[in-house]
Amino acid sequence: xxxxxxxxxxxxxxxxxxxxxxxxxxxxxxxxxxxxxxxxxxxxxxxxxxxxxxxxxxxxxxxxxxxxxxxxxxxxxxxxxxxxxxxxxxxxxxxxxxxxxxxxxxxxxxxxxxxxxxxxxxxxxxxxxxxxxxxxxxxxxxxxxxxxxxxxxxxxxxxxxxxxxxxxxxxxxxxxxxxxxxxxxxxxxxxxxxxxxxxxxxxxxxxxxxxxxxxxxxxxxxxxxxxxxxxxxxxxxxxxxxxxxxxxxxxxxxxxx
Numbered sequence: 001x002x003x004x005x006x007x008x009x010x011x012x013x014x015x016x017x018x019x020x021x022x023x024x025x026x027x028x029x030x031x032x033x034x035x036x037x038x039x040x041x042x043x044x045x046x047x048x049x050x051x052x053x054x055x056x057x058x059x060x061x062x063x064x065x066x067x068x069x070x071x072x073x074x075x076x077x078x079x080x081x082x083x084x085x086x087x088x089x090x091x092x093x094x095x096x097x098x099x100x101x102x103x104x105x106x107x108x109x110x111x112x113x114x115x116x117x118x119x120x121x122x123x124x125x126x127x128x129x130x131x132x133x134x135x136x137x138x139x140x141x142x143x144x145x146x147x148x149x150x151x152x153x154x155x156x157x158x159x160x161x162x163x164x165x166x167x168x169x170x171x172x173x174x175x176x177x178x179x180x181x182x183x184x185x186x187x188x189x190x191x192x193x194x195x196x197x198x199x200x201x202x203x204x205x206x207x208x209x210x211x212x213x214x215x216x217x218x219x220x221x222x223x224x225x226x227x228x229x230x231x232x233x234x235x236x237x238x239x240x241x242x243x244x245x246x247x248x249x250x251x252x253x254x255x256x257x
Contacts, residue, residue, distance in 0.1 A: 018051030019044060060125045063158070065133050072119035075112060082107065082233040083116070091116075092123050097164050097195045102224055105199045107233030113199035117166040120197060129163040136170045143182040160189050166197035171210040180211045184220050191223045198224070 004023065011020035019026075026047070030040055072092060077085060096103070103120075105113040117133060124131035134142075142159070145152035159165055175183065190196065202210065204225065208217035 016048055018048045021051075022047060057125065057128075060130065061122075064121050064125050064131055066122055067114055067118040067133070069115055070118035070122045072116070072123070075115060075119065082111075083231050087231075088116075091120060094120070094124055094127060094129070094164075096229070097124065097129065100192050100195055100227060102196045102198070102228040104204070104224070104228060104230045105197065105233060106201070106203065106230060108201055111233040113201075113233060114168055117168060117197045117199050121164065121166050124164045130158070130161070131164040131166075132159060132162055133166040133168065134159075135168045136172060139167055139186075140175065140179050140183065143186060144179065156186070160186060160194070162190075162194050164195045164197065165190070166199070168199045170198050170200045171202050171207050172200075174210055174212065177211075177213060177216075180213060180216055184216055187220060187223055192227075196224065204230075 004027070008020050008023060011017075011023070026044060035043065072088065075088065077083075091103070105116055107113060121131045121133045139159070142152050142155050146156040147153075187196070204221050207221065208214045211217045211220075
C-alpha cells in the first residue's frame, strides 16, 4: 500500500470525507505551491472543516422548509408599506433573535408576509442558527402526531429547541380545543428562548374567535407579545398585480387587430 492509499484509508476510518474526496487535488496543489509541512496540514484540516460546514448548512436549509421565493434582496417595497428599508436591514441582522424577540407580520394576502418570514429564516440558517418554517396546519399536524410517530416527535423536539421558527398563516382556520391546547404548550415551551415569526391576516384580538377560547387566546398572546414587534403590512397584492397567464398577451392583441 502506497502513501496515497494509506491516507485514503485513514481518511475513511476517521470519517474525513473531504480529505479523501479532494486528495488528488490537494496533492497536486501542494506540489505546485510547496507549502511547509505545518501549512499543508493546516490547509487540509481547514478544507475538511469548510466542507463539513457547507454540508451542515445545506442540511439545515433543507430542514428549514423555505418557500421558493426567499431572497430579501429582491423584496419589492413598491407593493407593500408598513416596513421601511432601514427596518428590513435591522431585521436581517437578527440581533432580535439573540434577545428572543418575536415578530408578527400582519396584513392582507400578497403584501409580503410569507416572503419576509422565509427570507429571515434563510438569513438565520446562513448565520448558523437552527431555524425552521412551516404553516400553522403543518405545525398542528406535527403536534397531533408526535405521540404516535417518531418522525413527528423528532420534528417537534427540533422545533421546540430551535433558535427561530416561522409559523405561516396562523389562525387562518378554526382550531379545536385539543389542538389549541397542544399549540399553547409548544409556545409555552419555546417562550423566552426561541424567537417566533408569525404571519397572519387577522389581528391578535381576533385570535380568540379562531381558538374558541378567550382564556387560552389571552395566555397565548401574553407569551407571544411579551417581547414582540408587530409589523402591519399594507398595500396591493403582489401576486394579483403580477398575475401570470398561459397566453401570450402581445400575440393575442396582434391577432385581434
